[in-house]
Each structure stands twice: as C-alpha cells, then as structure tokens.
Amino acid sequence: ILLFYLIFFIKIIILHDFQEFNNWLLKNNNINYIYVVIFYLSMRSLDMNVYLSKKFFKIINYVVLVISAYGFLTGQYFGTVNEQAVLDYAWVGTDKVRMMGVFGNPNHAGLYFVLVLFILDYFTIKEKKKFLNVNNILLCIFNVLTFSRTSIVIMITYLGIRNAIMNEEEKDNKVLNILKKYKGVIIIITMVVIASVLISKYKVYFFSAEYLFANPRFSKWSIGINYMLKYFIIGTPFNIDMLGFSQSYGVLAFSDNFFIEIGAQFGIKIGRAHV
Numbered sequence: 001i002l003l004f005y006l007i008f009f010i011k012i013i014i015l016h017d018f019q020e021f022n023n024w025l026l027k028n029n030n031i032n033y034i035y036v037v038i039f040y041l042s043m044r045s046l047d048m049n050v051y052l053s054k055k056f057f058k059i060i061n062y063v064v065l066v067i068s069a070y071g072f073l074t075g076q077y078f079g080t081v082n083e084q085a086v087l088d089y090a091w092v093g094t095d096k097v098r099m100m101g102v103f104g105n106p107n108h109a110g111l112y113f114v115l116v117l118f119i120l121d122y123f124t125i126k127e128k129k130k131f132l133n134v135n136n137i138l139l140c141i142f143n144v145l146t147f148s149r150t151s152i153v154i155m156i157t158y159l160g161i162r163n164a165i166m167n168e169e170e171k172d173n174k175v176l177n178i179l180k181k182y183k184g185v186i187i188i189i190t191m192v193v194i195a196s197v198l199i200s201k202y203k204v205y206f207f208s209a210e211y212l213f214a215n216p217r218f219s220k221w222s223i224g225i226n227y228m229l230k231y232f233i234i235g236t237p238f239n240i241d242m243l244g245f246s247q248s249y250g251v252l253a254f255s256d257n258f259f260i261e262i263g264a265q266f267g268i269k270i271g272r273a274h275v
Helices: 002-013 018-029 032-044 050-074 083-088 106-126 134-146 149-166 174-181 183-202 209-213 217-230 258-266 268-274
Strands: 243-246 250-253
Touching: 002 258, 050 106, 050 134, 106 134, 106 149, 106 258, 134 149, 217 243, 217 250, 217 258
Parallel strands: none
Antiparallel strands: 243 250
16 A cells, blocks of 8 residues: 555656646546545554444445435535536436446445445444344445446345355245245346346446447456556556557547556556555
8 A cells, every 4th residue: 555655646746747637636536546545544543443443434434325325316426526427427318327426436436335335244244133234225225326237246246145154044934935045036037127127218228238248348458458568667647548549449548447447557566466
C-alpha cells in the first residue's frame, strides 16, 4: 500500500501542469483514489478492538448505504458522476441508473457490497446468528441492483458455500427440506425469469445474449495491458488517456477490469501486488 501511494505522489510531482491531475481526477471517477487514501490513513490511526471495529464499520456501511440509496432513487450524485456516466449506466429504455454506490461506477459498487458482506457476515457466523439481518439483506439487494454480473455471481457462490458449511438441519419441516434440496434449481429458475422480464419489458441490455457475446470488454482489457507494459514502472501519466483501436469496435477507452487498471495506472509491480 505504501508503494502504491509513493508512486501516486511521484506521478503528481512530475506533472508539467497540476491541471492535468485535476482533469484525471474528473475522468472515470478517479477521485476514488483520494477517498481510499483518506480512509486508509483514518483507519490506521484508530486503536480499536475487533468488536468496536465491527460497530464502527457497520456505522460507516450504513452511511454508504444511505448515500447509495439516495443516489439510486433520485439520480443525484453530488457532482461526483458526470452526465455521460449516468447515460452509460442507464437501463436502456428507462431513466433508471444501475446502483453506483458512492463510487460513480456500478462494478466498483458491486465489489464493495460483496466485500462488506463477507466481512460483516464473518461476525454473524462467529456469533452463531442467522444470516438474515438488516446488513446482509441490504447488501445483497444493493449488490443485485448494481447488475454487476461478476459481483452477483460471487455473492451467489458465497451464499451456496456458506449454506453448505453451516448445514442447518431442518428435518421436521418438509417444506424447508424441499426448498433446501432443490435450492440450486429454484435460484436458477428465478434468475432466468427475472432476466427474461428485464430484457423483454425494460430492454436491459446487459442480460441480453447480444450483449454477452458481442462485448468490447476483451478489447478494452487488451488496451489496458498494452499501457501497463508500455509504462510498467510507475504507470501511465495522468495527462494521457488510455485509448486503443479495435477492428470490431473502433476507438475504445480502457475500463472494466480493476486489476489491469491498477497495473496500467500505477505500474506492473502495483498490479501484481493487488492480484
């Protein structure tokens, strides 16, 4: 982490014009990096036992959830998300935007929701409490509303593994036994029905077969990898846009992979450390 921020400040020092850094911050919601360093320094300065940390963490999470819900319901993001980002993440045919949390990006928000779910559910398991509590329910709902397929798959996988490990026995309840035995089939059928409704009624493109199989994501990853190799020491300068040309999609801007982005922005060593 210290190496990451050392490179971060080196890149600022070698700027020809500080306005270049300001412009970079405004792109792709890169101001998140500032949020992260402030949060990291704040947490490092706190001397708390694990249970006090849990309570403090839950309070922070509620603040994030409230801000996330407000942004999702009203479309207001306090100037941290530009109009183009709102259009890019809008449900096709509607004025509704995917849940973006405080990150201005639904994929980053999905990553946050599943990670916090893991952390808070750890305490739930340790205290031998049921999974269904306010924190876990809200985190699952908010994660689904991001429509980040990766984070949703991770969440479902986690819930399946958690259920198998906990192995709660409900021998006397035939209905629960049936639900438990065929939960995988029930989940798949439910997801297919929901996806079908979203595609047909709301034309939500990111669940459609056309979007799944005609996706520029791999081309964007290639762009990011090329910049990572070109600027492998301290990453791409702040005043350079990571752009590339694809035969299928034309000019593309790199995005859609956090680990490649870290390597491309701050060098291969940092990228490897985060993997």
